[in-house]
Amino acid sequence: MTSFSKHRWKMVKFGDVVKNANLVERDPVASGIERVVGLEHIDPENLHIQRWNSAEESTSFTRKFVPGQTLFGKRRAYQRKVAYAEFEGICSGDILTFEPKDKMILLPELLPFICQSDAFFDHALGTSAGSLSPRTSWTALKDFEFPLPSIDEQKRIAEILWTADESVQNQCKTLVEAQKAELSLAHNLIPVSQLNIFTGKLKQPLPPDFKVVQGNHLFTAQSGNGEPTSAKDSLGDTLFFKVADFNRNNEETSLSDAEVTFFEDENHSIRIFPPGTVIFPKRGATIFLNKVGQLRKSAALDPNLMALVPKESTCLSGYLYWVIKLIRLHRVSETTSLPQLNHKHLMPLWLPSPSLEKQRRIVGLLDAIREQRNNVQEHMVKCTEVKKQLIEKYIGDFHV
Numbered sequence: 001m002t003s004f005s006k007h008r009w010k011m012v013k014f015g016d017v018v019k020n021a022n023l024v025e026r027d028p029v030a031s032g033i034e035r036v037v038g039l040e041h042i043d044p045e046n047l048h049i050q051r052w053n054s055a056e057e058s059t060s061f062t063r064k065f066v067p068g069q070t071l072f073g074k075r076r077a078y079q080r081k082v083a084y085a086e087f088e089g090i091c092s093g094d095i096l097t098f099e100p101k102d103k104m105i106l107l108p109e110l111l112p113f114i115c116q117s118d119a120f121f122d123h124a125l126g127t128s129a130g131s132l133s134p135r136t137s138w139t140a141l142k143d144f145e146f147p148l149p150s151i152d153e154q155k156r157i158a159e160i161l162w163t164a165d166e167s168v169q170n171q172c173k174t175l176v177e178a179q180k181a182e183l184s185l186a187h188n189l190i191p192v193s194q195l196n197i198f199t200g201k202l203k204q205p206l207p208p209d210f211k212v213v214q215g216n217h218l219f220t221a222q223s224g225n226g227e228p229t230s231a232k233d234s235l236g237d238t239l240f241f242k243v244a245d246f247n248r249n250n251e252e253t254s255l256s257d258a259e260v261t262f263f264e265d266e267n268h269s270i271r272i273f274p275p276g277t278v279i280f281p282k283r284g285a286t287i288f289l290n291k292v293g294q295l296r297k298s299a300a301l302d303p304n305l306m307a308l309v310p311k312e313s314t315c316l317s318g319y320l321y322w323v324i325k326l327i328r329l330h331r332v333s334e335t336t337s338l339p340q341l342n343h344k345h346l347m348p349l350w351l352p353s354p355s356l357e358k359q360r361r362i363v364g365l366l367d368a369i370r371e372q373r374n375n376v377q378e379h380m381v382k383c384t385e386v387k388k389q390l391i392e393k394y395i396g397d398f399h400v
Helices: 111-116 118-126 151-189 243-248 285-289 317-327 356-394
Strands: 010-013 018-020 035-037 063-065 070-073 082-084 089-091 095-100 145-148 210-214 219-223 238-241 260-262 278-281 299-301 305-310 350-354
Touching (some): 070 111, 111 118, 111 151, 111 356, 151 356, 278 285, 278 317, 305 317, 350 356
Parallel strands (some): 035 089, 238 299
Antiparallel strands (some): 010 145, 018 095, 063 089, 070 082, 210 350, 219 305, 238 260, 278 305
């Protein structure tokens, strides 16, 4: 692997070689600026901005960024939001806009990787103030010290790191295509879109081996009914699953990890659901994320979660998972100020139902394509880890 004369690198303060540009644009539309970027548009650990709002929509943001700048999210720095600007736009005041003071001293293409290093994030977190929404500041960040290579070495390091980043992006694109293929196959195999799920009226004929039945023919529905007494050190024999625990599991069709566990024989009043139960959030904006999962272990549920237990005589767990995924839960929820899903919304739904044998074939095909998608995701994770290791090797490890 490429080696460098690190003993010659000069320790510098971030503010000595970087400036916070802080450009202002109060009329972006008149200036021909089309994109507005908030913190929610910057993905953790991803230098590329792939979403934004239109400048034609009303915005109170006035901070302008230009191509070649590094954008750093100063609020909740633990989210590790850094981006390299590839277009001109307006951004939130919670995003700092960095650029080198002198491009002959610090290469703009290296700056985002400096900001992605563990040392920089440690400094940002250590200088953040506030409990609910901690923020760091330019005043604090400019005192960060790091070793600066020669400009020639910076070019070589930047080339290595951007090549690693390109590998990650290629895997991300492949994963997106795999996810689209999986969803497309599911729609082709399960004709949810061919009927009105509220009335049962067909929009077009179903395949001959499907019939239309109501939800209560396929499943029973219940919510979680309270919080158990948790076991110490998460050593209980049963999971207590909350909405946040979806993020602890890499595969939503195999939910087997939760922050809290408990002992079933010490919590007799808690409702416990068997493996194969299909669960999803029943209250709040999370409904719009269409999070649906299958339990792989017995679990009690937070009252904010709904459980559908498939009826063995009519419905397989894997088939039910896909049916619920495809109907998009926000369509059937109460659209009040606080979206909600209850039994009354789910049990009367009209859904396509083939024989159990047909369900097995459908689930088998979808499991196979999901395995391919998971392989792509694993490769992407490995590429991301290699990139992080390279950042630490060439930047982070030599922080003093």
